[in-house]
Amino acid sequence: MAEHEHVRVAVIGTGFGGLGAAVRLRREGITDFVVLERAGSVGGTWRDNSYPGCACDVPSHLYSFSFAPNPDWPRSFSGQEHIRAYLERVTDTFGLRPHIRFNAEVKRMTWDVERLRWDIETTAGDWSADVVVSATGPLSEPKLPDVPGLDTFPGKVFHSARWDHDYDLRGKRVAVIGTGASAIQIVPSIQPQVEKLTLFQRTPAWVLPRMDRPIGAAERAVHRALPFTTKLRRGLLWGIRELQVQAFTKHPGELGFVEQLAKRNMARAVKDPELRAKLTPDYRIGCKRILLSSTYYPALAQPNVDVVASGLTEVRGSTLVAADGTETEADAIVFSTGFHVTDMPIAERVVGPEGKTLSEAWSGGVQALRGASAAGFPNWMTIIGPNTGLGNSSMILMIESQLNYMADYLRQLDVLGGRVALDARPSAVRAWNHRVQERMKRTVWNTGGCTSWYLDASGRNTTIWPGTTAEFRRATRRVDLAEYAVLRPADARPETGAENEEVAA
Numbered sequence: 001m002a003e004h005e006h007v008r009v010a011v012i013g014t015g016f017g018g019l020g021a022a023v024r025l026r027r028e029g030i031t032d033f034v035v036l037e038r039a040g041s042v043g044g045t046w047r048d049n050s051y052p053g054c055a056c057d058v059p060s061h062l063y064s065f066s067f068a069p070n071p072d073w074p075r076s077f078s079g080q081e082h083i084r085a086y087l088e089r090v091t092d093t094f095g096l097r098p099h100i101r102f103n104a105e106v107k108r109m110t111w112d113v114e115r116l117r118w119d120i121e122t123t124a125g126d127w128s129a130d131v132v133v134s135a136t137g138p139l140s141e142p143k144l145p146d147v148p149g150l151d152t153f154p155g156k157v158f159h160s161a162r163w164d165h166d167y168d169l170r171g172k173r174v175a176v177i178g179t180g181a182s183a184i185q186i187v188p189s190i191q192p193q194v195e196k197l198t199l200f201q202r203t204p205a206w207v208l209p210r211m212d213r214p215i216g217a218a219e220r221a222v223h224r225a226l227p228f229t230t231k232l233r234r235g236l237l238w239g240i241r242e243l244q245v246q247a248f249t250k251h252p253g254e255l256g257f258v259e260q261l262a263k264r265n266m267a268r269a270v271k272d273p274e275l276r277a278k279l280t281p282d283y284r285i286g287c288k289r290i291l292l293s294s295t296y297y298p299a300l301a302q303p304n305v306d307v308v309a310s311g312l313t314e315v316r317g318s319t320l321v322a323a324d325g326t327e328t329e330a331d332a333i334v335f336s337t338g339f340h341v342t343d344m345p346i347a348e349r350v351v352g353p354e355g356k357t358l359s360e361a362w363s364g365g366v367q368a369l370r371g372a373s374a375a376g377f378p379n380w381m382t383i384i385g386p387n388t389g390l391g392n393s394s395m396i397l398m399i400e401s402q403l404n405y406m407a408d409y410l411r412q413l414d415v416l417g418g419r420v421a422l423d424a425r426p427s428a429v430r431a432w433n434h435r436v437q438e439r440m441k442r443t444v445w446n447t448g449g450c451t452s453w454y455l456d457a458s459g460r461n462t463t464i465w466p467g468t469t470a471e472f473r474r475a476t477r478r479v480d481l482a483e484y485a486v487l488r489p490a491d492a493r494p495e496t497g498a499e500n501e502e503v504a505a
């Protein structure tokens with residue numbers, strides 16, 4: 001590879017967002033692009049998360065690209081290995097490998113004001129690009145709590161997203177920290193193997209049964225022979241979830257019935273009233289992500305499992321101390337404590353025209369025009385950006401909408417002609433963010449009485465989209481040039497007086 005290579009588009013990451021962007025570029029007739037991947041294979045979060053029991057809580061036929069249906073999903077809710085294999089097939093089917101540069105972690109992206117391009121430094125060399133599409137994803141950087149004394153722990157410590165498969169948990173005393181989507185899959189998977197499992201639970205989760213089943217050979221054969229049946233199945237799954245949105249966004253009180261279903265699910269498996277009390281949330285269901293598992297509660301009821309209804313606050317050698325004073329001996333600690341979502345680590349590596357990083361520009365809270373464009377960072381787009389997450393459906397739907405927006409963005413650059421860049425106007429970003437936050441006020445995520453990873457340090461929900469996926473698709477179907485300043489090489493400043501606008505905090 002040459003020391004420095006220029007491309008029209010640089011895509012960062014090879015998860016669903018990055019691979020989807022690469023496919024869409026090829027379908028738009030754009031082949032002058034590179035995909036920069038920090039690891040040695042594709043897959044993103046479905047490569048990194050390989051912990052025992054790892055699976056998706058969205059039905060398989062909805063958790064796949066509309067342009068790459070898979071008639072051969074083996075289960076209605078597929079496991080990590082099947083989803084990763086699907087992404088490998090997408091990579092090969094659409095001829096993406098020649099565009100991918102593995103082991104190329106982006107260290108810094110700097111906007112060149114004179115040349116109207118991004119200069120990109122990676123561990124595998126340097127590139128420059130007219131447009132950067134960042135698809136690093138919100139679930140890419142594990143979040144570890146700062147626990148005093150953790151460095152004194154003599155046993156094994158790892159995060160669920162960095163599972164140590166060489167470490168044998170059999171016969172060990174294992175502490176699992178956290179009760180999110182990863183923990184409820186890990187706990188029942190390792191419980192039969194370990195001598196003792198202690199679950200540190202700051203906040204209990206609402207858990208519904210996971211209606212998973214094998215998809216038989218005959219069913220898969222029908223999907224292969226009659227492709228419209230796969231499309232129909234996907235459409236039905238999508239429609240059901242669209243109908244649920246109003247309860248989350250406008251009428252949280254309607255979710256009370258679902259709470260009763262969750263309580264019955266718990267009561268069937270957990271007979272001990274003291275344990276049931278520990279596991280019963282005190283917030284409205286849906287405020288935190290509703291978790292799906294038919295094995296979590298039965299595992300917690302086993303004699304070798306203890307639930308500590310408190311967070312881990314200190315480590316003294318092999319002794320773990322909870323906030324309520326409970327002490328537990330452990331040989332291994334598994335942190336299931338989530339990811340850096342509202343503080344996007346990639347933002348620290350993106351440097352705008354005036355030397356300010358995106359992280360600094362977002363110091364008052366992340367926000368982007370239509371979830372894609374940040375003011376002051378021309379020709380830089382993000383997939384799964386601020387307020388594009390979902391609480392009840394498939395992120396692939398949101399990703400494909402953002403790919404529509406990306407494609408039209410590139411078309412608009414072609415129409416404008418020559419060396420040109422688009423910079424989201426601060427006023428447009430403010431207006432979009434204001435509309436989103438106003439709609440957010442009545443949602444269950446803001447009114448449900450919980451603290452979740454959807455909220456940033458100031459309590460603002462910068463993660464979830466407060467509407468249907470159909471609404472978002474309409475909002476991202478086309479780029480409105482009135483929302484952007486047009487930059488030209490002469491002075492790299494907006495063609496109108498918008499250069500005096502300031503980015504909203």
